Amino acid sequence: MAKKFSELMAATMSPDAVQRAKKATQEMRDAMPLNELRQARGLSQKALAVILKVEQPAIAKMERRTDMYISTLRSHIEAMGGVLEITARFPEGAVKINSFEMTDTAPEN
Structure with a gap:
């Protein structure tokens, strides 16, 4: 069965990596x-x-x-x-x- 992306991300990424990814995503949204x-x-x-x-x-x-x-x-x-x-x-x-x-x-x- 397919996993939700959020579950996959939580299982494979450290909390620090998740924060960096969220920050990078927001920066891309802020400047376009x-x-x-x-x-x-x-x-x-x-x-x-x-x-x-x-x-x-x-x-x-x-x-x-x-x-x-x-x-x-x-x-x-x-x-x-x-x-x-x-x-x-x-x-x-x-x-x-x-x-x-x-x-x-x-x-x-």
Whole structure:
């Protein structure tokens, strides 16, 4: 009879090895290129292109870019069902930057 992966892992890996594997998995989840994020969300380039009302090659080009407008990245993330948050990390702690967030109110004059 087949064993559950968790049982197999518990039987063959030391607790230290399990912790290292969990940490490595979390690090991979925390840092992911756009194309891998799209794939993890179960979307093809074509499907994302339909949502964003662009052609599929535009998605491929966007995923290869190392520099883009924040609004472009926000649209891409929102099309995948997410919310873009920008955080600056310093030795003293992290600060969420809200200057780039969309608002429902008009700017004051």
